[in-house]
Amino acid sequence: MAERSFKQEVQKLRAGDGEVFTGEGILAITKGLLQSGVAYVGGYQGSPISHLMDVLNDAQDILGELGVHFEANGSEATAAAMLSASVNYPLRGAVTWKSTVGTNVASDALSNLASSGVTGGSLVIVGEDYGEGSSIMQERTYAFAMKAQMWLVDPRPNLPSIVDMIDKSFQLSEASNTPVFYMMRIRGCHVTGEFVAKDNVAPEFSALNPVSPQREPEKIILPPNVYRQEQEKIADRWPAAIEFIKNNKLNEWFDGKYKNLGIITCGGTYNTVIRALERQGLADCYGNTDVPIYVLNVAYPLVPDEVIDFCKSKQHVLLLEEGQPAYIEPEINTLLRQRDIQTKIYGKNLLPRAGEYTGHVILQGLTQFLSAADHSLDLPMSLEAIDALGAPLKDDEFELLLKNVPPRPSGLCTGCPERPLFSALKQVQDELGPFHISSDIGCHSFATLAPFNLGNTIMGYGLSLASSSGVRSALPHKSISIMGDGGFWHNGLATGVASAVFNKHDGVLIIINNGYSAATGGQDIPSMMNANLIATTMDVDKLEREQSQSIENACRGTGVEWLRTISTYDIESMKQTLRDALTTKDSGLKVIIAEGECMLNKQRRVKPLMKKAINDGQRTVKARFYVDSQTCTGDHACIRISGCPSLTIKDNPDPLREDPVSYVDNSCVGCGVCGSNAHAAVLCPSFSRVDVIHNPSAFDKLMWNVRQTVIGWLS
């Protein structure tokens, strides 16, 4: 199952008319979808919307009762293509993914969908992974909305607005025959709050009441239809959208007493603006404001009449548009210029062009704006005072502070099955390296960080092998690509393996198979699926995997001949296999499937069983590792080839030694990697495995007593 279970929370989704619903943004969105009569949902996991997929997955009973179809799609492209159900039929559909990466993957289908146009409301709920906490390159979804002519909804981040805008977005999509991006920022996805629920609505058409198939040939994206579709976007769909937004007041205007000033903000940053105004004494905690605010809950398209109305009576307007490049600012300036309105627009000239608009950034920008626009305003905080708040320490103290605040890069979890692979790879690099390695998206991306420092490029999910194809001809060694099982199924099989075999790519592909999509929170993938739809990752002792789609067969199907499946925990074999793959005379792609179960999941599976066995009086052996601080000399080589969180350091008990000794803390799960490393890398004699026998058998007791007695004599 996924790392976090929503089994209990999803019961809230049954809430009916008038009930107060409390919970996280993600749950509110799901409830909003059900209240809107959604007919089908899908998507691909990735922060910050991973939990949305988990919620949908855990809510299948409720979805089923309503006749809502759910798919955990193979990729964002799959999810986007699923929306084609709404092209011909009045089916409301919603899919979700992490953006902009997911949007990029989905773009082929999205562009075609946007060109065809939709009959049923179509939502793409994008988790805008931008700013602090993001895990990807920094871009905005806005550009995609503009170029494909899809609308972009950016609601105010409170639960009533979030839920209300889901229904409105479906309506907007239907009124303008256009798919809609519904954007949630990272913090908005995880925000908690409450709203008054409505009854769930079953979709009109579903498996319970099928549509009658019908063809609308003009919607197929072939010439000459595509020329007409482009004209239609501009002539019909765009004006229809603007009309709908205007008539239904999707954007909001909060008036204030300073009539010559104004602020235009996207919905997602509204709360931050109110807090900044509040701190400057210009708003209260309920959103009452002295400075008029125009909130763009629909960030694209703009409604020209509304923008003009808001600006024309004002002298100074501040536009808060997060990220780069600026799209709204030039648009507003053009609108005003065309009508010869002289209102001054402030935006990227005061606020940063790039980066997240945090509370501090907006407070600084707002203060600059207010000081420039109206000298008579008496603000409680000057710009200098605000800057000082951000840097309270004196320079020398700040320097001292920085020296003592260590960075905490992400790393692999305790007992992670990927760790021994990278330990092995690092040791083989010492023999044959240095290596150029094409890395991929997944937990294994962390191998590019300390302590492994393995990997040169990351080009996208499942794209590591593809990204080796150019550089391989210029490398002194066979190309090395690392891919996760998630990336393999998402993209890697076609763009990587099939293409490499086709091009006679003489390189090494390591596919890490831990049985689930680990980095995104433990979702199912094709190679590991239990009958009950919720995966438990692989139990290597129990070969249920035979029922699932096998990575090995998939590779062989594309023509891979050199293929080895190795347990990652067997470091010596892994090293030997890596050496073989890198030095073999056999041509063609060499695939190593490195498999090992996620230890955290294994703990979740095994721990209750072990506890029960101990309580039931069954003989049970519990293992963990131990570093002898008497023999450890504090060189930490063991940590440099492991990085396990449970392998840490502590002060040296020897008063003569100054360097801390290595130390295994109580979070150790006994995976054995540090012991295997001590052997494989010939480290030191300090590692021991400690086996504690609970409920020992009579034989255990006998042997123990004999041994203890004899050892007692010997000592």
Next chain:
Amino acid sequence: MSSPLKSINIVAAALGGQGGAVFTNWLIDVAEANGWRAQTTSLAGVAQRTGATIYYIELIPRVDAPSADPVLSLFPSPGDIDIAICSEIAEAGRMLQRGFISRDKTALITSSNRVYSITEKIDLADGTIEPAVLLDLCKAYAKDLVAFDMQSVADEHKSVISSVMLGALAGSASLPFSKQSFVDAITASGKGVDASLAAFNAGFENAQAGDVQIFEPQTGSSVPLAALDDNRFADPIARLPASVRDIAVHGVNKLCDYQDAEYAKDYIDQLQSICELDDGTNDHELTELTARYLALWMSFEDVPRVAQLKLRESRMDDIREEVGADPANIMYVTEYFKPRPEEMCAIMPARIGAKVLASKAGYKLLSAFSGGKKLRTNTISIHLALKLLSALRRFRRGSLGYQHERAMINSWLDAIKSAAKRDVNVAIEIAKCGRLVKGYGATRHRTSEQTQQIIDHANRTQTGNPGDISTLLAAALADDSNTAFSKAMTSLA
């Protein structure tokens, strides 16, 4: 316009897996029970594994009025934080770095313990930061400070740190909520309630006492002998400078345990000869450093030493305590050994060992017996074998390994002495290189080589510049691939 109400803004910093989400959920329940609204948000992202995670919570009283839906911020902002609560002292430092601690506003509640970061852990020597510096800065910049080791309080009550954090928050009286409402929230959560409550109460008491404690890592010596009871050592040690005596006592104890009293006497004699050349710079730093590193080097870890340490009686008790096994449990300890032919030759008589090592056939034969071994210490045969190996220390002085190390030690001492006659500061730097010699196998080989090269450099150039030596030492400790060191050697050549 002024706000009729002001939210209480709380930033909570934890590390992945420390229960930050549980803490936040308890806090929401407490607020709700007191008629307040809570808005929380978090940044999980890729920090979910080992990284620093931040939770942000705003609390505001509920008001029964139409359109009284508060608009709360999703961002913690400098100057706008009432309470910062951290599960670790370096994370408190990070809050300070980000401007979240304001002198006129922010109550800082932090655990004073350390969870070492990977950058600290991978250092070749000691890369740890100084928590005391952080605590001083916290004291200087927080409006109120509660700091104590919440992790050990949690351990004591077999609970998790989030319970202690909640207790500390309640006990700090920074929130207008009764203790009982916190207790109720924990009780209602229904999982491990007793342990959580015990940890909560302990956290509460600590915070009420206004605790500010400095994290003190545990240290202690387990060496049993007392050098000062023996006149052979007591007198010469008494003649050493005061700043050196403690170390010399530890050194003598260690070497008596390692070999015998005669061996320890040799140590004291060597130390005295260095002391005579020490002009007292920096409180006799030269003698102090030599006392420390000479004792460590003379007790280098050869096979008999490792066997001796593995058999030490207190060891099994230490392990039992560490893994939480009570004396009634049966507990087996499996050692991971991988001696190379080199280590095996090192315990042979010097002449034989050297010959075996030099001959291909001999090396091959030994290789057959080397390789990874997993040995169960508390079985009779392995215990006996270790005992036998340990007993070999009686013949240590004749062994190949001993003669090799002894020659290096002598060349190090000679270099110190020769430099001390020119400039004590240079000698001090050479003495510091004793820190470098450690580890086993390839590590020992690399660090020994580097030390020898530094000694050779000092002898060859007769350098008067202590900076040269310290540069080389720093370079040797910079990486384990010898890259920085060979670069530094080249630039000095």
